[in-house]
Amino acid sequence: MLTRISGGRIIDPTTGRDEIGDLWIEDQRIVAAPGRAADLDCDASGMIVLAGAIDIHSHIAGANVNTARLLLPELHDGAMFAGAPPGEWIGRLFAAMGYTTVVEPAISPHAALQAQRELAAIPFIDKAILAVLGNDDFTLRLIRAGETSALADYAARTLGASGGLGIKTINPGGAVAFRENARSFSLDDEVPRWGLSSRAIMRALQGAVAALGVPHPLHLHSNNLGLPGNVETALATIAAAEGERLHLAHLQFYSYGAEGPRKFSSAAARLAEAVNAAPNISVDVGQVMFGQTVTISSDVLRQFGARAQASPRKFAITEAEGNGGGIVPYRYRRKNFFNAVQWAAGLELFLLIHDPWRVFFTTDHPNGAPFTAYPDLFALLMDRDLRARWIAGLPEDAMAMTTLPSLTREYDWREIAIMTRAAPARLLGLRDRGHLAPGARADIAVYRPQADRAAMFRNAEMVFKDGKLILRRGEVVRRHFGQALRVAPGFDRAIESRLEAYYDNVFGVPLQAFDVPEAAIARKDQPAFESVPCRA
């Protein structure tokens, strides 16, 4: 089957292509112009043709996300779903925006099976999980004993068993401190009874990920999320990476100073400067947008503390081996000083971090906002006049605590394509995604430019997945299921017998109880997993 998308403006930052032209698809792949007629011609005259978008950090599956669904039945109304839509809608709404790959970034290896099964039920898109380490007892044992290579083996074994694409760590040591009755936990606080700091855990896991050649660097949810003055933690964390690759998740939530009459201010400008100066650091923003949502986090210490702000007033906190998690519904309000500062701080990061290859487009769905707010956020980044109108409707005293009103930068199409396509593919090691060169997987989004940019992004004119036209202007053309992406680095099997003994002694259950075999999630028509190569 040969398909031609003809006459559109093709923007592909990976190859430097930006021109009016044709894009050819044969079966699942993009091909060079083949010199014969297409079986299917799709007219894209006047439209923008990009690779399918890749979301590196959205909470779309797993026990915590599902608990959020169960916690908020009264908010499942139409397609709103309070930030935790069912899988069917996740796939459809993401694909309608031109997204073809989404990463669920926080899965406890002990609950990986459920997450993978949930992801398998999401149509249209490819998906992946990041496996969480750093608060589990076994990791801490290995780090304390200085067993560097065993830690790498353990991380590799965990990635293989859970089907993960990378390793994440969440307030490393913080969940252990929480169960020992700590109420706060920072970068150099000692994990009770371990003699290890959060910094030491982070460094050890960074080393393990690098040693395994996993393309995605350690994905870090830092300490002190959401607290006034926490920019100091973020700056110290960037310095603590000592030049080694590190991804800082939802940086907006760490960009707060404690200035001004309400002891809360945006320190995003300072933080952006530090990111600009540290080429080893990548970040995603975790933008706040206004409205009802639900916060879903494995940072159990933070979520325990957030209960007081719950709206509606309820919560589900699970303390667990490893990380646990907390679900706290929340409504961001335009008239709320703090929420307005948060909104501005996120945009400041987008606009003040210069390199679109290192800043990623997220709302930390649904923590800053549901992913359904993406279209409005794209519009804000591309249009300073639109920003000015939003700013005019927000509390003046809040805007005074940020630099946002003075920022005039507007993202252009090329920068959008880098930030949401080319850069995430590179960050995750997805060599055949995020670009449009021959050989690339034919995941393609075609947008029709219009005055209302948000409307343009909400429903792409055409979306192709694996070479097939799946949606047109938000309507399903063809049902399709993607795959789960994972890495499978090799490791010394000696770690398995150690782990088996450990699981038997400590938990009284077999290690294999948590594995995700292909058979558990496979669909009839295709393999469940696609393996992404690690560096040799």
Added chain:
Amino acid sequence: MTAEAWIAGREATRGAAIAAIARRLVASANPLVAGLATDIAGAEAAHDLAQRLGAVLDHRHSPAALADLAVMRESGWLVTTPMEARAMADCVVLVGTTPPDLPHSPPPFAPERARRVFRLAGEDMMLRLGLLRAMLAGRRIAADADLTTIAQALRAARYAVICWSAADISPLAIEMLCRLIEDLNDTTRCFGLPTPAPGNAAGVAQALAWKSGFPFRLGYARGRAEHDPWRFDAARMIAAHETDGVLWIGDEAPSVPAGMFLAVLAPEGSDTGNAEIVISTATPGRDADAILFDPMIGALRFQRAAVPQNTLSPPAAILEAIAALCDQTVATC
């Protein structure tokens, strides 16, 4: 070899029984898919069938599962997992007849601490829990020695776990426990550990939630998912003649009133009530690979069919076959 399916008491082929069920369910004005004691694939398939039919979904053990859920979603809770409880708890309180699953040995994550295990039982549980909470709040009240000991132990514990079974105590008692646990977390650590309801109810609730946003007592009569613990109660609907066609999955099928259609998909030897059509199924996890909620790990677990006792189809495959016919039937109408 015995038959795989029966229609009106006579042996039938599996295909004929599937076709007959599809016909009857499509002809039902208000179909009900209930029982739901099945694995994750079965729950997903049951959901998809109900969505196509505009049917209601309920689970045999939903009262207990929804009692726990009601407390969480009305005010919130702090819970732990069975593995963390085993590894960390230095004080365990078993409420009612909850079985004692945790060893008395010191918790491996805090081996210098002893583990104390208590049972809180007896008449008038609500009153006793109220007294316990009042004692923990520092009120000076008279209570029996058992209760006083438990209150002291909870206050002194570094990581206490309170276990209950919703089938065993009232919803109000669960609420009282959850608030008591929250109070204790002002100064120390204490978490709840609800015992999951049987029949893979916890797993089925999870699967329905990721498919629809809701747990059981879910209805598609209006074309979209709706959840109503009263309206979509299978036992109530059957008793009130609010359904005319019931597809029951798993053991303990009810007998339905005259004129109401009942089909049962269940392992051999199950109680099939007064079913008009019965299809014998594999037992998920025993005769066929399955994903089930494992109470020991507090999570879904893949269970390979070790020694299959038969070659019957699992419920999911039968449900998918019924759904495929429902589509055709609808399309040709």
